[in-house]
Amino acid sequence: MAAERRLRVAVLGAGLIGVDLADRIGRSPKLDVALVAGRTQDSLGLRRAAEMGHPTSAGGIHAVVEQGPFDVVCDATNADSHAEHWAAVRMSGGTLIDLTPTGRGTVIVPGINSDQARADRHLNLVSCGGQASIPVLHAIAQRCTPTYIEVVSTGATASAGRATRLNLDQYIATTSHAIRTFTGTRDVKVMVNISPARPAPPFRVAMTVLAADIRSAPLRTSIAAAAETVRTYVPGFKVTSLAVTSDRISVVVEVTASGGRLPRHAGSIDVINAAAVLLSEQAVTASR
Incomplete structure (x- = not known):
């Protein structure tokens, strides 16, 4: 039998997220890193990326267009540039996965709506x-x-690159909108902390949910099942704290x-890059 293609x-992007993403893609049995495109030759x-054996270019989006088409383009740059990048690659026939917090395209969270990824070539991963x-x-939200809803994300300073820091406003707005969409909750507050603590803390997300119809046992079962699903592609994901009362849920992952x-x-990078690789690999099945 012929080998699977x-x-x-x-x-697109050679920062903290882009380099780790290239490394993950290079280790996938279904994907090949055909190009890592940055904007500064000596970055x-x-x-x-070159030391890993991947083709590189400092031509940015222009190199992606000139050396394409590609089956998948992963945009790991910044929110302000993404619209230009989508406009440049949308006619290529490939899939663009947006790892920047623009909120553009079809928002995908693996384990919830991965099936929708096949209906669109412009996919968005919200934020870490x-x-x-x-x-x-x-x-x-399936149980009450x-x-x-209040969400506070805390990540280590060393895990927050320049683009992440520049895009904090977009991060908060896009994450808030996605939470409203997936839970049906209008009153949502999102906050971000970048911690300089030493040793560097793990990526931590604390969630507080208020509701009037909470039933503890079914809720705990659903949260455990959701965490188990995430661990199938993010092994380091775990619920570290869960407290449930008649009208309040506090959970930390x-x-x-x-x-x-x-x-x-660097769990913040791990969780979004794992989602990007999973969607890229699922595109293999969709292309057959």
Whole structure:
């Protein structure tokens, strides 16, 4: 039998997220890193990608267009540039996975609506905080009717690159909108902390949910099932605290990076890159 064709994937962006993403894609049995495109030739990210054996270019989106088409393009740059990137690649016939917090395209959270990814070529992964919190919040919303949701994400300074810091406003707005969409809750508050603590803390997301119709046992079962689903592609995901009363749910999840080039505290990168690789691999099945 002929060998299954690997999909050609371009990674746009050579920062913390882009380099780790290229490493993960390179280890996938279904994907090939066909290009890592940055904007500065002597950047540390492009040097590291080249050391891994991947083709690189400092031509940014222009290199992606010129060297394409690609089956999948993963945009790991910044929210302000994404609209230009989608406009440049939308006619190529491939799938664009947006790892920036723009909220554009079809919002996908694996384990909840991965099937919708096949209906669109422009996919959005919300944010690292969204990928960590929404599976749990969606499970909660299946068991009660939240009237208020508060989400506080805390990540290590070393895990927050320049684009992440520049995009904090978009991060909060996009994550809030996605939580409203997946839970049906209008009153949502999202906050982000970047911690300089030493040793660096793991990526942590604390959620508070208010509701009037909480039943503890079914709720705990649903949250455990949601966490188990996330662990199938993010092994370092775990619920570290869960308290339930008649009208309030407090739940904390932590994500520690496992394997690859990331330090353990970089769970924020781990959770969104794992989702991007999973969707890219699912595109293999869709293309057959």
